[in-house]
Amino acid sequence: MQQKRTKSLVLAAGLAAMLTVAGCHKKKIAPPPPPAPPATTAPAPTATLTATPDTINAGDQAVLNWQTSNATDVSIDGIGTVATSGTQSVHPTQTTTYHLVAHGDGGTADATATVTVQAPQATPPPTETGIDENAFEQSVKPIFYDYDSYSIRPDAQTTLQSDANYLNQHPNLKVVIGGYCDDRGSIEYNLALGENRANAAKQALVNLGVSPDRLRTVSYGKEKQFCTEQNEACWQQNRRAQFTLDQ
Amino acid sequence: MSRNLIKKHCMPRTFCLFALLTFAGSALRAQDWVHIESNVGAAKIRIAAAEFKPGNTDAKTMPMKYVFDQTLYNDLRYAGVFDVVSKSMIPTAEPGTPQEINLAAWAAAPSSAAYVAFGSITVNGGQESVQGFLYDTHAQQNAQLLGKQFSDVASVEATRMIAHRFADEIVQQLTGIAGIAETKIYYVSDRSGHREIWSMDYDGFNQHQLTYLHTISLGPAVSPDNSRVAFSSLGRDGWSVRMYSLVLKRMVSFPMWGNMAQSPAWSSDGNQLAFSWARTGNPDIYVSGASGANPHRITAFLGPNVSPVWNPKTNAQIAWVSGRTKLPQIYIMDTDGSNVMRLTDGGYATSPSWSPNGELMTFAWQRNYGPGAPGAEDIYIMDIASKKWTQLTHDAGANDFPSWSPDNRHIVFQRQQNGHTEIWMMLADGTDQQQLTQGGNNLMPDWSWK
Numbered sequence: 001m002q003q004k005r006t007k008s009l010v011l012a013a014g015l016a017a018m019l020t021v022a023g024c025h026k027k028k029i030a031p032p033p034p035p036a037p038p039a040t041t042a043p044a045p046t047a048t049l050t051a052t053p054d055t056i057n058a059g060d061q062a063v064l065n066w067q068t069s070n071a072t073d074v075s076i077d078g079i080g081t082v083a084t085s086g087t088q089s090v091h092p093t094q095t096t097t098y099h100l101v102a103h104g105d106g107g108t109a110d111a112t113a114t115v116t117v118q119a120p121q122a123t124p125p126p127t128e129t130g131i132d133e134n135a136f137e138q139s140v141k142p143i144f145y146d147y148d149s150y151s152i153r154p155d156a157q158t159t160l161q162s163d164a165n166y167l168n169q170h171p172n173l174k175v176v177i178g179g180y181c182d183d184r185g186s187i188e189y190n191l192a193l194g195e196n197r198a199n200a201a202k203q204a205l206v207n208l209g210v211s212p213d214r215l216r217t218v219s220y221g222k223e224k225q226f227c228t229e230q231n232e233a234c235w236q237q238n239r240r241a242q243f244t245l246d247q
Numbered sequence: 248m249s250r251n252l253i254k255k256h257c258m259p260r261t262f263c264l265f266a267l268l269t270f271a272g273s274a275l276r277a278q279d280w281v282h283i284e285s286n287v288g289a290a291k292i293r294i295a296a297a298e299f300k301p302g303n304t305d306a307k308t309m310p311m312k313y314v315f316d317q318t319l320y321n322d323l324r325y326a327g328v329f330d331v332v333s334k335s336m337i338p339t340a341e342p343g344t345p346q347e348i349n350l351a352a353w354a355a356a357p358s359s360a361a362y363v364a365f366g367s368i369t370v371n372g373g374q375e376s377v378q379g380f381l382y383d384t385h386a387q388q389n390a391q392l393l394g395k396q397f398s399d400v401a402s403v404e405a406t407r408m409i410a411h412r413f414a415d416e417i418v419q420q421l422t423g424i425a426g427i428a429e430t431k432i433y434y435v436s437d438r439s440g441h442r443e444i445w446s447m448d449y450d451g452f453n454q455h456q457l458t459y460l461h462t463i464s465l466g467p468a469v470s471p472d473n474s475r476v477a478f479s480s481l482g483r484d485g486w487s488v489r490m491y492s493l494v495l496k497r498m499v500s501f502p503m504w505g506n507m508a509q510s511p512a513w514s515s516d517g518n519q520l521a522f523s524w525a526r527t528g529n530p531d532i533y534v535s536g537a538s539g540a541n542p543h544r545i546t547a548f549l550g551p552n553v554s555p556v557w558n559p560k561t562n563a564q565i566a567w568v569s570g571r572t573k574l575p576q577i578y579i580m581d582t583d584g585s586n587v588m589r590l591t592d593g594g595y596a597t598s599p600s601w602s603p604n605g606e607l608m609t610f611a612w613q614r615n616y617g618p619g620a621p622g623a624e625d626i627y628i629m630d631i632a633s634k635k636w637t638q639l640t641h642d643a644g645a646n647d648f649p650s651w652s653p654d655n656r657h658i659v660f661q662r663q664q665n666g667h668t669e670i671w672m673m674l675a676d677g678t679d680q681q682q683l684t685q686g687g688n689n690l691m692p693d694w695s696w697k
Contacts, residue, residue: 055440095461116440116461148574148595150550186597186611186647187691188466188510189568189575191486192523192530192551195507196570199528217528218485219507223463 042105045071049100049111051090055118061089062115064098071102071109092117131173133245139166140175140243143201144236147182150196152204160201163243164208171214174246177201179219180226182235187221194219201241216246292421295332295353295360296320300343302369302376307401311375312368314406319364321450322414322428325681327656327674328421332358343367345380345391354384361385362392364417368406375401379413381420392420407452418654427652431695432659433457433467433476434670438687444478444491449652449659449672449694451683457491458498464489466510470537471517471696475499479509479522488522488539502539510554513537514562515696521555521565532567534582545584551575554598557582560605566590568597577610579631590629600650600658602675606631609639609649609658609675626660628675639677650694651675659683661690 049066056062067085068074075081077099079088090098097114140163143156152160167173179198181190198217206212227234296319301308324331336357342348342365353363366379381393393416399405411428418426427449436445439456442463447454458464460480467478476491484505492499507525514521517537524533524542532555535542546552550570558564558579566579577590577599590596594614601608608631613624624645629636640646644664651658652672659672668688673680683689 148570185595185613186554186568186575188523188553189551189570189597191465191507191509192525192553193570195525195530196551199525203528216484217507217525218481219525220481223481 042107043070044106045069045102045104045109047071047074047100047102047109047111049076049098049113051098051113051115054114055116056092058093058117061091064088064090064113066100066111068100068102068109070106071104073103074100076100090115131170131245136173136245137243139163142240142242145197145239145241147235147239148185148193150193150200152200156204160204161208164205164210167205167210167214168208171211174214175216176244176246177205177215177217178224178242178244179217179221180224180238180240180242181220181222182238183222183225183228183230184235185222187223191219191221191223194221197239197241201243214246291330292328292362293332293360294323294329294362294364294417294421295337295358296323297337297348297353297363297365298341299365299377299379300341300347300367302343302367303371305370307370307373307375308368311370311401311403311406314403315368315377315410318407318410318450319414322411322426323364323417325450325657325672325679326414326418326426326428327654327679328418332360341365343378345382345394348380348382350382350384350390362417362421364413370401373401375399375406375409377406377409377413379416381417393417404453407448411448424654425697427654427657427694430653430697431469431473432650432670432683432692433469433695434684434689434692435465435467436684436687436689438689444476445689446476446493447683451670451681454684457493457496460489460498466691467693468511468513469493469693469695470513471515473695473697477501477511477513477520479511488520502542504539504542512554512556514557515559516562519557519562521557521567523551523553523555523567532565534565545580545582547584556599556601558601558605559603566599566601566608568599577608590631590634595624598648602628602651603653603655607651607655607675609651611647611649611660612638626658626677628658637677639673639675640680641677643680648691650692652694653696657694659692659694661692 045068047068051062051064053062065087071084074084092115095116097112100111102109141159143159177198179194181194198219202215202217225238227237298316299312301312323329338352348365353360362381363384364381368377377397379395382390383392397409414428415426430449431446432449433446435442441461443456444458444464444467445456462481464478464480467476469476474494478489479486480489486507486509487503487505488508488511490499490501504524507530509523511520511522519534520537521534523530529549531544531552532546533542533544548569548571552567552569555565555567563582564579565582566577568575569578574595575597577596578587580587594612596610596612599608599610607628609628611624612627624647625638625640626646626649627636627638644662646660646662649658649660656675657672658675661668662671668690669682670684670689670692671680671682
């Protein structure tokens with residue numbers, strides 16, 4: 001317990017340091033203060049900014065394309081000072097709105113473009129302990145439920161025991177338990193049922209010695225499907241509690 | 248002539264309709280087609296809408312006139328209380344003023360209209376002016392029931408709103424109940440690539456996106472004063488109830504409960520919210536203040552408890568869906584959690600919506616549900632006092648999330664068919680089904696309160 005606390009402290013300190021660095025960095029690239037009021041004769045700058053494509057998966061690339069006129073100083077938040085027109089590829093890991101500011105003798109213009117990053121089903125990067133999502137899912141297997149039920153089936157007990165063993169051997173791992181339902185029935189009811197499923201799996205792991213503090217439940221109801229065919233084999237695949245690393 | 252609204256005179260016909268507006272019990276017709284009166288099915292009022300007369304030759308007058316004529320005609324047709332004279336049967340004249348109308352021609356066959364709506368529309372300098380009249384074709388004197396003037400900028404949107412307002416005046420005048428032509432429907436659409444909250448006019452026009460949360464947002468519920476939309480949204484900590492201000496046109500702060508908080512529902516006084524929350528691990532029904540303050544639990548049944556709705560007449564009862572006996576069923580209880588009563592007798596019943604008059608429940612029901620018994624998911628209504636029910640949709644896709652219109656005569660719902668889900672509306676007897684959306688998936692409609 002003491003050890004864990006020390007670790008959290010170190011982690012917190014590290015995070016704080018990172019934030020500070022990020023903060024400094026951000027300050028450096030902040031656009032310069034606006035110049036003195038422009039002479040009324042200078043033409044006002046214009047600016048456009050587009051992102052292509054505007055929706056990507058995490059890790060994919062999007063291209064920013066901007067054009068300005070009557071600007072002497074152009075910057076994009078998070079990128080810094082850029083040419084008055086140009087392109088740049090970006091790899092945002094979360095939905096990001098790029099903000100371009102163009103300063104000129106005639107004033108200031110700005111433009112924004114948003115790259116939407118679709119949340120992946122599971123986040124792949126390795127954790128501090130070196131266990132990545134794939135290795136984790138090889139060891140901590142999902143359990144499956146009967147139709148319209150959140151009871152733990154007898155055949156799930158073996159899986160849960162081995163899941164609990166693994167989690168007890170890796171006490172630093174935190175886990176999200178996702179509750180899933182098949183495609184039949186109503187959206188809201190399935191979200192509630194998925195929560196019951198995730199919670200039943202959580203209780204089972206707690207009974208097998210896993211600390212509840214390490215387990216977080218999220219229901220996906222019928223909103224995210226593992227299998228999309230309309231047959232019992234597929235529905236069974238979708239009625240599950242899935243374990244993923246909580247990062 | 249303009250702006251003089253002649254005082255309404257009550258005729259026997261109007262009284263007759265008033266009587267029918269109260270719930271008239273149910274009559275068995277066939278096993279699966281029980282008929283429940285829900286303000287529809289009464290003898291409909293024969294009404295004609297004349298083509299409005301263009302007041303000048305301004306280039307924008309005719310385009311606005313066509314929008315106005317079409318919108319008014321549709322509004323009267325959709326109102327559910329009128330037998331609207333087909334356009335092919337109306338006199339060809341375009342009477343712009345009471346002096347120009349020959350009431351006898353409208354009263355005579357084939358039009359045979361009891362009432363006629365007519366008037367003129369004029370665009371001048373980008374401003375439009377509409378004069379609308381409603382006349383009783385049989386009255387010897389005091390034939391004018393409505394005389395209205397509307398002005399706005401000459402745009403398609405404004406013209407449609409004027410037609411909606413005039414249609415609602417006509418419905419109010421002839422039935423005593425407010426019309427629905429100015430109401431809105433809030434819903435979920437994935438047309439932008441994510442499930443976001445959208446809004447549209449009751450007739451499917453003016454569809455636009457409200458939220459840009461780029462996650463999954465579900466279950467919109469508009470407040471009774473049309474100022475806010477509550478819904479649920481998936482975030483890092485699971486599902487939370489979120490709040491969008493229709494006044495500020497942005498998200499506003501609301502407690503992020505997490506732990507699977509969803510399906511918010513407003514009390515009809517706008518003071519309270521009921522919602523489903525798995526705060527303790529099990530999804531139960533909670534009630535809080537309108538700003539999310541003081542949430543307290545009112546059910547303690549193991550299993551999913553979800554989709555609460557208030558009795559809008561009293562705010563003293565809540566209906567909800569519970570899986571306490573396995574397959575979901577509709578229950579009602581007092582708002583303190585007492586007097587629990589089950590309404591449905593089996594199958595898979597979800598998504599209740601309580602009628603504005605407090606007497607009927609509409610919901611989605613798959614009466615034969617389960618492996619090996621693939622039944623259809625259809626919309627039903629039930630008379631709560633007698634538990635007599637009737638099936639409204641038949642043999643057309645999977646239907647869910649019915650929501651009552653404020654006039655108690657219409658139901659909007661989602662229908663999944665041919666691989667995608669769209670929003671439909673119908674009269675509360677299942678007739679006159681109209682598809683309102685097209686493209687992408689559009690679901691979980693919620694009809695505004697006024």
